[in-house]
Amino acid sequence: MNKSRQLGQTDLYLSPLGLGTWQYSTKNSSGTSETFIGEVTQRLQREEALATNPFIASKWFPLARSASSITKTIDDRLEYLQIPTIDLYQIHQPTSRSSLRKQIEAMVSLAEQHKVKQIGVSNFSAKQMVKAHHLLQEYGMTLASNQVKYNLLHRSPEKNGTLEAAKELGITIIAYSPLQQGLLTGRFHEQPESLSKVSRFRKLQSNLTTKTLxxxxxxxxxxxxxxxxxxxxISQISLNWLINAQGDTVLAIPGASKIQQAQDNVEALNFDLSNSDIERLNRISAGL
Ligand SMILES: NC(=O)c1ccc[n+]([C@@H]2O[C@H](COP(=O)([O-])OP(=O)(O)OC[C@H]3O[C@@H](n4cnc5c(N)ncnc54)[C@H](OP(=O)(O)O)[C@@H]3O)[C@@H](O)[C@H]2O)c1
Known part of the structure; x- marks a missing residue:
């Protein structure tokens, strides 16, 4: 069964399945999903409905920004989330006005001030990820994670060296879009006409077309x-493959827009696909 896993080489242990929070943001408003998460966790804590404090991860968006904004914007993040420390703070993607060294230095300064616990990246190639890890080692830290797109229909991390380097260096891979935005739940195969309700952006992102079906x-x-x-x-089988096919290296963060979806997805923790079924899924998905 899927017990807690170590995040990278850190002292944090967490469930192999988390909850993606994109679904709770709106297009043009910064901090919306963080505010939502902050309010919900506060309410659940007041109601004593949480067995443990939730593990909170967030990201800094680097595009057209310099590293100084990492330190300038962190207090807003903490205020939205209503917490003193973010467990995992990630650089959202590799393009920034500042060098990676400058970004890492700013992230480390947040860790020194206990505003973040661990540092991760997202959408980094194997080479960029290894560089981030080595820079963090200069400051006595390690890279906790790299959040990348990974699922049964998008297995690039296995081919582009990211997964291999992550295993070698003890970095966790956090799989985003683990259900290929609904395709791996079976619902579009079962009701192809429901594709018409999906936004153009989502269709483009996940290649949601009749041909793909x-x-x-x-x-x-x-x-x-x-x-x-x-x-x-079907969603539970797809998620179970993702968190079991690569040992303990991969965690997944399925998004859910309905309570029932989140309840469905979390049940994927309660069984293990056999090795031969994992191999069969590997073979079939590789042949598509
Ligand atoms: N780092 C990055 O650049 C990046 C990029 C993309 C996403 N992410 C993160 O990854 C998270 C998840 O990725 P994602 O939202 O792109 O894709 P996903 O998790 O593969 O798909 C989520 C969507 O699939 C449907 N779904 C989920 N569970 C279901 C179930 N049990 N039964 C039927 N349908 C179900 C829902 O669609 P409906 O809402 O239509 O019902 C849901 O909104 C996001 O929330 C975000 O936090 C990160």
């Missing part, structure tokens, strides 16, 4: 077969 039919059929065998949903 046809191409991925063999995988859908295998997921359906496994779903019947294990008595689990």
């Amino acid at each position: 046809q191409r991925t039919e063999p995988l859908y059929q295998e997921l359906k077969r496994l779903s019947l065998n294990y008595g689990m949903t």
Whole structure:
């Protein structure tokens, strides 16, 4: 079963499945999902409904910004989230006005002030990720994680060296879009007409087209077969593959716009696909 996993080489242990929070933001308003998460966790704490404090991760957006904004904007983040320390703070992507060294120095200064606990990156290539890790080592830290797109229909991290380097250096891979934005739940294969309700942006991002449904039919059929065998949903099979196919290296953060989806997804922690079923899924998805 899927017990807590170490985040990189840090002293933090967390569930292999988290909750993506993109779904709680609006397009043009900065801090919306952080404010939502802050309010919800405060309310749950007041109601004594939380067994433990939730592990909170957030990101700094580097595009067209320099490293000085890391220190300038952190207090806003903490205020939105209503917490004194962010567990994991990530550089959202590799393009910034400042060098990576300057960005890492600013991130380390936040750790020294106990405003963040651990440092991660997102959308970094293997080479950029290794560089970030080595820079952090100069300051006595390690890179906790790299958040990248990874799922049964998007296995680039296995091919571009990211996963291999992460395993070698003990860096956690946080898989975003783990359900390929709904494609790996089976719902579009079951109701192709529902594709028409999906936004153009999402269709583009995840290649949500009728052609894709046809191409991925063999995988859908295998997921359906496994779903019947294990008595689990297709989403749960897809997520279980992701958190088990690479040992303890991968954590996933499925998004959910409905409570029932989050409840469905979290159940993926309660079983293990067999090695032979993982291998079969590997083979079928590689052949698409
Ligand atoms: N670092 C980055 O650059 C980056 C980029 C993208 C995403 N992310 C993060 O990754 C998180 C997850 O990625 P994502 O939202 O792109 O994709 P995802 O998790 O693959 O898909 C989420 C969507 O799939 C549907 N869904 C989820 N669970 C379901 C279930 N059990 N049954 C049926 N449908 C279900 C929902 O669609 P409906 O809402 O239509 O029902 C949901 O909004 C985001 O929330 C965000 O935090 C990070």
